[in-house]
Amino acid sequence: MEMEMELLRSNLSRVRIPEPTNRIYKQECCISFHTPSSEGGLFVDMNTFLAFGKDYVGWNFEKTGNPVYLHIKQTKKPIPEDRPLKKPTLLAIGIDGGFDNQEPEYDETYSIVILPDYATFPFPSVALPEKVRLAVDAILIAEGAERKEQLASWTADKKQISEHALTLKQIDNGVVISPSGWKCAKCDKTENLWLNLTDGMILCGRKLWDGSGGNNHAIEHYNETHYPLAVKLGTITSDLEGADVFSYPEDESVTDPLLADHLAFFGIDFSSLQKTEMTTAEKELDQNTNFDWNRIQESGQEVEPVFGPGYTGLTNLGNSCYLAATMQVIFSTHSFCSRYYKNQSLKSAFINAPADPTVDLNMQLTKLAHGLLSGQYSVPAVQNDNVDSSSKTKQEGIRPRMFKAVIAASHPEFSTMRQQDALEFFLHLIDQVERVNASNPEADPARSFKFGIEERLQCPSGKVAYNKRNDYTLSLNIPLDKATNKKELEEFHKLKAQKEAEGKEISSDEIVRPRVPLSDCLNSFSHPEEVQGFYSTALKSRTTAIKTAGLTTFPDYLVLHMRKFVMEAGWVPKKLDVYIDVDDVIDISHMRSKGIQPGEELLPEDGGEEESTKLLPNEDIVSQLASMGFNHLHCQKAAINTSNAGVEEAMNWLLSHMDDPDIDAPIHKEAKNEVDPSKVATLVSFGFDEEIARKALKASGGDIEKATDWIFNPTADVSMADAATSSSAEATLSDGDGKYRLIGLVSHMGTSTQCGHYVAHIYKEGRWVIFNDDKVGVSKNPPKDMAYLYFYERIRS
Secondary structure, X not given: OHHHHHHHHHOHHHOOOOOOOOOOXXXXXXXXXXXXXXXXXXXXXXXXXXXXXXXXXXXHHHHHXXXXXXEEEEEEXXXXXXXXXXXXXXXXXXXXXXXXXXXXXXXXXXXXXXXOOOEEEEEOOOOOOHHHHHHHHHHHHOOOHHHHHHXXXXXXXXXXXXXXXXXXXXXXXXXXXXXXXXXXXXXXXOOOEEXXXXXXXXXXXXXXXXXXXXXXHHHHHHHHHOOOEEEEOOOOOOOHHHOXXXXXXXXXXXXXXXHHHHHHOOOOOHHHOOOOOOOHHHHHHHHHHOOOHHHOOHHHOOOOEOOOOOOOOEOOOOOOHHHXXXXXXXXXXXXXXXXXXXXXXXXXXXXXXXXXXXXXXXXXXXXXXXHHHOOOOOOEOEEOOEEOOOOOOEEOOXXXXXXXXXXXXXXXXXXXXXXXXXXXXXXXXXXXXXXXXXXXXXXXXXXXXXXXXXXXXXXXXXXEEEEEEEEOOEEEOXXXXXXXXXXXXXXXXXXXXXXXXOOOOOOHHHXXXXXXXXXXXXXXXXXXXXXXXXXXXXXXXXXXXXXXXXXXXXXXXXXXXXXXXXXXXXXXEEEOOOEEEOOOEEEOHHHEOOOOOOOOOXXXXXXXXXXXXXXXXXXXXXXXXXXXXOOHHHHHHHHHHOOOOOHHHHHHHHHHHOOOOOOOOOOOOOOOOOOOHHHHHHHXXXXXXXXXHHXXXXXXXXXXXXXXXXXXXXXXXXXXXXXXXXXXXXHOOOOOOOEEEEEEEEEEEOOOOOOOEEEEEEEEOOEEEEEEOOEEEEOOOOOOOOEEEEEEEEOOO
């Protein structure tokens, strides 16, 4: 024992006492999904504070030479059958105040281990050197990095004190608010009412996506008066901290430390009020509490569980179903499976990773791939040493915490616990994967989704222009006029109108939804459309051009995005309640672009006018968007970036680009020797910095593909390259026949992509399988007609 203790003393220089700023991993291996409760426990490197499972700690010793580790081993405690459920007070899972998801409790034991011979010392022990005891105490007391990041995500939305609360000026107009019987001053609404704390006006709240809520009278009052704060009536009780206070200038729920005084000004004694309405946060919490994740089944039937390689569930981290559904489909493709599982071992990824593998996307993608595809974690859940019989489809699954942290590092919105758009996440993932594989594009799995699009513009002169770009998804409009069940729809609308006149509601089994063939959605992509405000360099004036589009290449995997969010009467965004009739096999050969045809004459590149290089926004589109409350500059950019195609197209662009870093940058008037702002915006949408995009476009003569090549290889003189450069760049994209087979669906339930739930269905081994977070089972009725994203694989001859 004395020899081992001397060995420990000789390695004290490799032991660090962690500081408060250090990230300490002690809940999960950074290479695998092993935890302290896994066989062999977890080893925490006492120099880097990274954690490793028993099969991987030796790799870390080989790489770093760090010999001293804190070994943490957890043993499950029996769960009492009468354990009470805690009522959640925070929209969170697995943290204090969050949902009690019946996670088992553990006893923990600790020891100090020295590699390579695994000499072991029990902890606590007075025989250990003081530095070791202090280091271990600090590690055990500290909040684990994994848990700290999750807590930060949940509490990031904690209400702040309003900057307007302390300086609020109230108008003494004799208004006294009664304790009940409230009604909107401008309509008949008696719920969702807000009291303006400046003048005492009681007005209804905003109209929601689904048409519910108020009539926007409170926000309209703010727009007229700029009185900043309002409190939701029905949420005021003796516990003033629970009242729902909203700041219009700050556009968020806030805290008003002087709320008692502000209420007393209008004669309100808050101590006597009873709560009659939920706060905004409580409504969200209530929806999540009442959403029983374990009962989302197809047609209400039990799902036969599936276990083994490729059938591993992803535990929901809170609102991470958009990530889970997307990644399950991504790792069912040959390109991602080969790149991060078959052709790359965990050890090679770790050896090539930087000092901290938790921040390396390549390492974490490899870790996730091995976690999903190895089958190591796809086993039935165990409770109290017995297979959990209460939920036959429940499996242990894995928590993609480290992957979520690293993929979100370059996108602040994904680092929150809010629900996200699965399409936006897919595009962000592909962009990041392409970046990390830029030095070796042949190994880039993102290329399997990439394809070329060519747009043809013809002006009244008969001359044409061609624009080319690359994309990763084919975004499709849904032409409701092509519905195949128009007669049934007419009868349904008559029935609905009749029941509404009688004050009755339509039952769910009576609802008839439009059924639109996918073929019509695909045809709408290539269908000719008018482009208003197009500057013709042949006519030297602005005119209306006809635009058609086609694909220059067919990718290995074709992702179809259904545009289900449209504008209804009154310019209210709405999700289309529609079915898409899809075929398991489709042929898009007719969508291949033919390029410039014999006899066609190209529009002159130089129109002789400075403004010829710039598309002006259509003022009708801009004014209609602005009337909906959007920023005027943002509306102009939306019109320009959609070539003035229409209000709906501009609205879709605006909703998906609100968080662009340059959304508030001015639209500069471009001189002839400058670059086209729409092309800059295109490159920025690919994830490139605006200044780099401008420089690349100048160096490449305004060609987007050449500019992209220049960004990755700025030493190349692409401005002098000939047309062959564009052809060779296009040749790097995968291409083949236009026949595809459906292999995956990502479906969305809810009225907005920012709420609800995502589920994936994947065709594997001759059957459809549902992936609903950590539930994986045989799909009896895949919702092919309801998906948000469709994943097709090109059929290889």
